[in-house]
Every structure is written in C-alpha cells, then in structure tokens.
Amino acid sequence: MDTVVSVRGLHKRYGQFEAVAGIDLEIQRGEIFAFLGPNGAGKTTTVEILEGFRTRTEGEVSVLGVDPANGDAAWRDRVGAVLQESNAEPGLTVRESLQLYSGYYREPRDIDETIALVGLQEKADTMAPQLSGGQRRRLDVALALIGDPELIFLDEPTTGFDPSARRTAWHVIEGLRQLGKTVFLTTHYMDEAEELADRIAVIAGGRIVAEGTPGTLGGRNRMASTIRFSFPEGTGADDLPPELRALVAGEDGKVTLTSDTPLAHVGTLAEWARARGIDLPDLDVRRPTLEDVYLELTEGPA
Amino acid sequence: MTTAAARGPVALVLHQARFDLRSFLRNRQARFFTLALPLLFMVIFNGVFGNNVVGPGTMKASAYYVPGIAALGVIAASFVNLVISITAQREGGILKRRRVTPVPASVLVGGRALTAVGVSLVVVAGLLGFGRVVYGVKLPTSALPGIAFTAIVGSITFCVLAYAISTAIQNEDAAQPTVMAIMLPLYFISGIFIPNINLPAWLRHVASVFPVQHLAAGFRHAYVPGAHGAGIVWSDIGVLAIWAAIGLAVALRRFSWLPKTASG
Numbered sequence: 001m002d003t004v005v006s007v008r009g010l011h012k013r014y015g016q017f018e019a020v021a022g023i024d025l026e027i028q029r030g031e032i033f034a035f036l037g038p039n040g041a042g043k044t045t046t047v048e049i050l051e052g053f054r055t056r057t058e059g060e061v062s063v064l065g066v067d068p069a070n071g072d073a074a075w076r077d078r079v080g081a082v083l084q085e086s087n088a089e090p091g092l093t094v095r096e097s098l099q100l101y102s103g104y105y106r107e108p109r110d111i112d113e114t115i116a117l118v119g120l121q122e123k124a125d126t127m128a129p130q131l132s133g134g135q136r137r138r139l140d141v142a143l144a145l146i147g148d149p150e151l152i153f154l155d156e157p158t159t160g161f162d163p164s165a166r167r168t169a170w171h172v173i174e175g176l177r178q179l180g181k182t183v184f185l186t187t188h189y190m191d192e193a194e195e196l197a198d199r200i201a202v203i204a205g206g207r208i209v210a211e212g213t214p215g216t217l218g219g220r221n222r223m224a225s226t227i228r229f230s231f232p233e234g235t236g237a238d239d240l241p242p243e244l245r246a247l248v249a250g251e252d253g254k255v256t257l258t259s260d261t262p263l264a265h266v267g268t269l270a271e272w273a274r275a276r277g278i279d280l281p282d283l284d285v286r287r288p289t290l291e292d293v294y295l296e297l298t299e300g301p302a
Numbered sequence: 303m304t305t306a307a308a309r310g311p312v313a314l315v316l317h318q319a320r321f322d323l324r325s326f327l328r329n330r331q332a333r334f335f336t337l338a339l340p341l342l343f344m345v346i347f348n349g350v351f352g353n354n355v356v357g358p359g360t361m362k363a364s365a366y367y368v369p370g371i372a373a374l375g376v377i378a379a380s381f382v383n384l385v386i387s388i389t390a391q392r393e394g395g396i397l398k399r400r401r402v403t404p405v406p407a408s409v410l411v412g413g414r415a416l417t418a419v420g421v422s423l424v425v426v427a428g429l430l431g432f433g434r435v436v437y438g439v440k441l442p443t444s445a446l447p448g449i450a451f452t453a454i455v456g457s458i459t460f461c462v463l464a465y466a467i468s469t470a471i472q473n474e475d476a477a478q479p480t481v482m483a484i485m486l487p488l489y490f491i492s493g494i495f496i497p498n499i500n501l502p503a504w505l506r507h508v509a510s511v512f513p514v515q516h517l518a519a520g521f522r523h524a525y526v527p528g529a530h531g532a533g534i535v536w537s538d539i540g541v542l543a544i545w546a547a548i549g550l551a552v553a554l555r556r557f558s559w560l561p562k563t564a565s566g
Contacts, residue, residue, distance in 0.1 A: 073405075076403055083395050083402070085561070090329065090387075092324065101403060103306035104306075104307055147404070
C-alpha cells in the first residue's frame with residue numbers, strides 16, 4: 001500500500017504544556033481519514049504541523065514522502081488545505097478567486113469544472129464575501145482543489161453549519177473520494193466521522209486514545225447493546241423471566257437491559273409479553289453509537 | 303493554457319498584482335482613503351491657506367501644499383491602505399490559505415508592493431496635475447523623472463513599513479486607529495498640513511528623523527527650478543532607504559502569515 005501520511009512519536013510542547021504528546025499515524029492513498037477529538041485536544045496543532053505551518057518538538061513526520069518542515073513549492077503543488085477559519089478573498093468573485101489561485105499552480109484543474117464539483121455554478125460571478133457560510137466553505141474546498149492535489153486537509157469543515165449545509169458539504173467531501181483524493185478530515189462531530197471516514201483516530205489530551213473503522217472504533221462492535229421499554233400497568237421487573245431479570249441495568253420510568261446478544265433477548269422478551277397478552281409499544285433496541293464510544297474514550301483520560 | 307506559475311516569478315508577481323489591484327479598486331473604503339481623501343486635503347488646505355506666503359521668500363503656500371499632499375497620497379496608497387488590508391487578510395486566514403499553495407512569499411509581497419507603487423504613481427500624477435491646473439503650481443519637466451523616482455522609493459519604503467507595523471497590530475479593528483495615531487502627528491510636524499518653517503526648531507528636528515518629512519521634502523525640492531538637476535534629492539532618498547532597511551529587518555524577523563488570534 002502507498003502511505004501518504006506517516007507520523008511517528010510526534011510531540012509538540014509549548015513550555016510546560018504538551019499539546020501533542022506522542023502520536024503515531026499512518027494514512028494510505030485514497031483513504032478518508034477522520035481525526036476526531038474535542039476542542040483543544042491537539043487536532044489543529046497536529047494538522048498545522050502536517051501542513052508545514054508549525055514546527056514540532058520531537059518525532060518523525062512524512063507527508064507525501066517529504067518532511068513538511070522542508071516542504072517546497074513542488075510539495076505544496078501536491079497538497080491542498082481547507083483551513084478552519086478563512087475569509088473569502090475580498091473584492092473577487094468566486095470565479096476570480098479561483099483564477100487567482102489557479103495561477104499559483106503549474107497544472108491546475110479546470111476552473112468551471114471545479115466550480116461545478118462544489119455546486120457553485122450559479123454563484124460563479126457572485127462576490128465571494130457575499131456567499132453564505134456553507135457556500136463560502138464550498139468555495140474553500142474548490143480553492144483547495146484547484147491545484148489538483150493528491151492530499152487534502154479539511155480542518156473542521158462544517159463547524160457552525162445548519163443541518164442542510166452540512167449534508168451538502170458531506171456530499172462534496174464524498175465527491176473527493178470519487179476523485180481518488182486522500183482526505184485528512186478533522187472534526188469534533190461523531191456523525192460526520194461516521195458518515196464520511198474509512199478510518200477514525202480519536203485524540204484526547206494530545207494522545208491517540210483509539211483508532212479503527214467507524215464500526216469497530218473503541219470496541220464498538222463488541223460493546224453491549226441496550227434494550228429499553230416501559231412496563232405496562234400491573235407488571236414489573238420481578239415478573240420478567242430470570243434470564244432477562246439478570247440483565248436489568250436500571251429503571252427510570254423505563255427499564256434498561258444491557259445485552260451482548262440483543263436478538264436472542266428481544267426474542268425472549270417478545271415471547272414473555274405475548275404469553276401475557278401485553279404489548280411493549282416503546283420498545284427500543286440500540287447498539288452503542290459512535291458518540292457513546294467517543295464520550296467514553298475522551299472523558300476518561302482527558 | 304500555461305499558468306502564471308509556469309511562466310516564472312515575474313509573471314506570477316504580475317498575476318498577483320492584477321488581482322490585488324482589482325480587489326483594491328472594488329473596495330470603497332480603500333478608494334476613499336487613497337484617492338478621494340488626499341484630493342480633499344489638497345482642496346481644503348489650498349482653499350484656506352493657498353494664497354499665504356511661506357517663509358521669508360515669496361513662495362506661495364499652494365506651491366508648498368501641492369507636493370506635500372502628493373507625499374500624503376503616496377503614504378495613503380502604500381502605508382495606510384496596506385496596513386489595514388494586510389492585517390485584515392492575516393486575521394481572516396487569507397494569507398495563511400495562500401501560503402498553503404506553492405506561491406512564494408516574495409510573490410505575495412511583491413504583488414502588493416507593485417500594486418501600491420502603481421497606485422502611488424497614479425495618485426501623485428493626479429494630485430500634481432490637479433495642482434498644476436487648479437492652483438497653477440508648475441513643475442519643471444526636467445524634474446519629472448525625479449518625482450517619479452522619489453514616488454517609487456517612497457512607496458516601497460512605506461510598503462515595507464506597513465508590513466513591519468502590521469506585526470504589532472493584534473486585529474483588524476485596531477489597524478485603522480493605529481495607522482491614524484502614527485500618521486496624523488507626523489503629517490502635522492512633517493510639512494504636510496502646516497509649513498514646517500512655522501514649527502519650533504526641536505519639533506523640526508523630531509520630524510527630520512521620520513520618513514514622512516523626507517518624502518514631502520523630496521517632492522518639494524523637485525519644484526525648485528534647476529536646484530536639483532533631475533529633481534532627486536539624495537539626502538532625502540537616503541533617509542527613506544534607511545527606514546526601508548529598518549522596516550525590512552523588522553518584517554523579516556516578525557512578520558507572520560498566521561492569524562494572531564488563532565484558535566487551537
């Protein structure tokens with residue numbers, strides 16, 4: 001496999017404060033990699049080291065085979081970035097902004113095609129600062145793409161978006177996968193990582209606390225599911241078959257069972273209810289969400 | 303189509319300057335401070351004091367004000383405009399985003415400087431032309447190259463100083479007041495608003511340390527027929543060059559492309 005980003009033992013200290021406390025990362029070509037963590041966990045510091053904006057205290061870093069600290073113009077030709085906060089180019093339209101940036105590269109993408117890729121055709125001649133937040137972010141993605149980079153950093157691309165703008169942005173990011181780009185996505189939204197990423201690393205307190213696919217992160221696939229329902233009038237936990245009674249984890253108006261084999265236990269529950277002629281209309285079976293895993297991971301060590 | 307980057311650094315600077323100029327011309331505030339305000343000062347000061355006599359000789363005040371306000375025009379186009387715009391672009395992450403691309407830092411600075419020099423030359427030509435037509439302040443043709451040269455050196459000097467000063471400004475709201483706090487007193491003591499022959503000696507000495515007075519004096523001397531050949535006064539150019547060197551040293555040491563108010 002072709003490794004695009006490789007990080008070993010990365011440290012960044014500011015005086016006594018250790019923003020990044022020894023992390024390892026490995027990202028393959030064509031992957032959408034999500035770097036998930038709460039604010040102040042060291043995400044942006046790490047990304048800025050990978051983009052060549054910050055020096056590191058310790059460790060080995062290679063991005064497209066080059067140490068970003070020595071990244072020259074030829075290297076920057078191959079890397080694109082959507083920064084966490086960047087205003088529109090003042091006094092330029094969408095198309096003019098892309099014309100300006102396209103001149104920076106030796107072999108840029110076609111401007112109109114790139115505008116279409118992010119869905120801004122109808123705004124091509126609008127002044128960039130007049131775009132809505134979501135549109136401006138899509139222009140940022142277009143500016144990052146215009147040089148036809150192999151690797152794109154997206155630093156919290158949907159922070160502050162309304163749900164529909166987020167969906168549109170996700171659609172654009174999905175489009176990058178179709179182009180075969182490698183994407184390094186920073187986010188503090190679990191659902192964003194789950195929706196987009198092939199692989200996720202969770203950072204908390206400057207350390208990577210878990211790494212995996214959205215399905216397996218932090219042992220999510222092995223974690224117990226919860227079964228919740230309310231008892232109808234006249235029944236209670238004591239009436240349950242012993243097999244289920246042993247699973248009761250709590251009662252707060254509703255009863256919660258935790259189960260490693262939810263299908264079998266729901267079956268038992270259904271038989272029990274049918275035998276008694278009752279229904280459980282608010283029955284709810286949930287596997288742990290990525291959010292549950294994430295909270296467990298980031299609240300512990302941080 | 304070959305891109306500007308593929309055609310080499312000169313083409314790339316021209317590419318950058320073309321877009322910087324377009325952006326400048328579309329900014330109403332920048333247009334006002336750079337193009338309209340100097341003209342307004344020209345009309346006001348000449349209207350109020352134009353027929354006075356400056357100093358012991360017979361120099362009319364209008365002949366004094368026209369080159370002085372031209373210096374203000376260069377400063378507006380190079381320094382005032384640039385400090386405000388660089389600070390806003392830095393804090394808005396625009397400079398950082400450009401630095402992610404392969405464009406060299408020297409091209410970004412060069413494009414801005416070229417724009418400032420171009421706008422300065424236009425402003426100076428406009429102000430001197432206005433002075434010639436409206437107030438009859440004649441400029442010897444032989445001094446034109448000197449005027450142009452002084453305008454270019456002055457513009458570059460104030461560009462560099464803009465990059466240097468911007469490093470001390472935290473955010474874009476502070477840019478405009480900071481620029482005014484620096485420039486207004488200098489305009490008053492450097493012979494822009496008040497003929498500096500009317501100032502106490504110590505204040506003239508203070509002014510002579512700073513570049514504003516030398517830019518104004520450089521322009522003014524060019525108006526004295528035959529006194530300075532091509533109209534270049536090397537002592538004034540020398541002081542400007544020293545300030546440019548100081549500005550360059552500060553900018554190289556302290557200028558950052560990243561926002562000062564970065565989040566972590």
